[in-house]
Amino acid sequence: MTLSSTLYAKAQTLIPGGVNSPIRACRAVESEPLFIARAHGSKIVDVDGREYVDYVMSWGPMLLGHAHPVVHQAAKDALDAGSSFGAPCPAEVDLAQAICELMPAVEMVRMVNSGTEATMSALRLARGFTGRDLVVKFDGCYHGHADPFLAAAGSGVALIPTSFSQGVPKACVADTLVVPYNDLDALKTLFAEKGKDIAAIIVEPAPGNMGLVLPRPGFLEGLRALCDQYGSVLIFDEVITGFRWSLGGAQGRYGVRPDLTTLGKIIGAGFPVGAYGGRRDIMEKLSPCGPVFQAGTLSGNPVAMAAGLANLRELAKQDYAALEARTGAFAEELAAIVRSKGVPVQLNKVASAFTLYFTETPVTDMDSARTSDAKVYTAIYKQMREQGVYLASLGYECAFTSFAHTEEDLAKTLAAARALKL
Template sequence: MSNLHTEIFEKSKKMVPGGVHSPVRSFKGMESTPKFFKSANGAYFTDIEGKDYIDFCMSFGPLVLGHQNPAVKEKLTQALGRGWSYGACEPYSVDLAEYLLSRLPHVDQIRFVNSGTEAVMTALRLARGVTKKNKIIKFNGCYHGHVDAMLIKAGSGLAGAAESSSLGVPKGVADDTLILELEDLDGVKKCFEDHKDEIAAIIVEPLPANNGLLIQDQEFLQGLRDITKANDALLIFDEVISGFRVAFGGMAELTGITPDIVTYGKVIGGGLPVGALAAKTEIMEHLAPVGGVYQAGTLSANPLAMVGGLETLKQMTKENYEKLEQNTLRIVNIFKKWLAEYNDGQFSNYNIIHHSSLFWIVPGDKIKSVGNIPGNIGEDFVPLFELLLEKGIYLSPNAYEVGFGSLAHDEDVAKDLEKRLWS
């Protein structure tokens, strides 16, 4: 049955590969075609046909205050009146940097870039420049953007063996990325033995949230810190998702583990395109123009992103982090009840894995690595996603993506969710 969404999607496919500008938006494997949205406010957005949805994607995480927070909107409007791109030094990035660094004791300096992918790319180059080593350890199930060196998957089930998971990634790049499984500290130790004095860094999502929500034990993360220190390698925490969402200081704050380099994104720009990397001065001083590790970007520290990020983060007080978690827990409990009861238990095999303001609806529990994820997860997710979509409840259109709460998902939204679920 033709509708406006289908018409626009077909038109887009003639001009854009797959009709989308990021693959997860394509609704691949779903029964319906992508929804096109024209506006958003609070915990809701409205599609081009006028239907509204409770949004649990929240732009994949950055909208911790919800859509169109009034104070952020006012600051952005003021900034827009001053100019939206300078390509020159401006005071707004200084204000944001000062606010962040005064509240993040594990870093001294920060460099703003344009995306999480760019932050990771720069962090890897910086780690190699500092250590004068080439190889990087990453973990199966952690996503670090579409940097060539991070689009690697484990090969042949052998620790450290790797092959590209995307065309266009040279074999030489793949060879310098060593793949291990989450929770496998023995494998990490052996990898360092096998590649003595070759490993520049370990990069890890301390809260993996891009291939499901794979909550890691404190002991595993601390083990990575201990191993890197013992082998003169750096530890990179990719906190693009977890930074400023699970706590102001992200997982570094919650775990008490100090990484050498941290990458940020999403919340740090209040929903505008942004990324950042941060570390102690002795590491950051290797970046140009002070040091020999080059990085540049015309739109880096865009004034709108700097202003939007600062106003967003100023609102993230201790009380609001508590409220954020309460809002999300309320939503999670409603979903759990409905999943158990709907249609005589049609979805009763589903569980919700939950951490702070993130949740993952999945058939199973205690999933901490890719190998624990049910093999039929994608197929099973389709009827659940389509049913919720029909009810005006929007989840990310992929079984492996997590859901996000916000300060806008208050008690009124929770009541509306209940009404929609049981309608």
């Protein structure tokens, strides 16, 4: 028995399912989880000493690679000065300034401790600002596990046949309206009926939790126009896309300005962190300036702030276009290899992220994502892991590259793909 298996057996007696986030259990790919001992650059190493080329990258934030020396040193220096103060620290001001300078639609920002905390706070703020209750989300977009967002879910519960989690009162999702992603006509119909009561649209501008799905031309612009017409708040959930799609996030790449933006992952460089920000007139509704309450003892944690600031400063020096070109070419070759084995493949790719869907159907929303053959993905996951390539433990996810991935890493991955038996 491997040490990972031993730890997993013990963990299941102490932690529900043996994991602290459901997807880590690897049940969708009929496997046991690997317990990770350390990581460096593009690699992770499990407790049994096996090294893997990593395409999960902590689910996105490690765009510079694991344990980047500049980020690592910034965190160590901050830790030496104290891990938490429960009071303002200089780094949170500096990180807020960096975010406001880089994200086109963010004029003010507040730090929190997770993406879920960011989205639930942004929704409360939008409701407080508009005085309305209804919120629109899109099937397959995942905005964390707060009750109002579990009317329909993304990757974490996409394989569960119920539409929302048990334990969520009906009243908590009664004001959540769910529309297919990329269906602007359905959204226009909904707004024509209920627009005067809709506080906000919340959307992943390019969803990453039904696999990677790209917005159709005009879709994001259509959301902006509807919110302008009806006085609703447009919220971009850029927890995944922020600073990965570009230094200005998806809003910088697509040229559509939301009213509020939620962030996470990259702004903490692997530390627990989230943030939400946007128009000054909306943000100033937050206490202590205004009547919308939100608080957090560890918000603005000095270690996370220092690491996140160092991360953004280092990312500003990187060649995003070159990484996108390398990632796109690699993903195309990977898709071609799988197709050569008689498996239908749809490839969605942008920036340093991609998803392979095993279906004849172009994937533009959750319904088409569901046509992907989960058994094929399970076979690929298992065989690639045996060959030292670490993929997401569910097919409804993105694969992420980083500035640390080398040509040798990509070549090893393609060689492992050529050896697949499907």
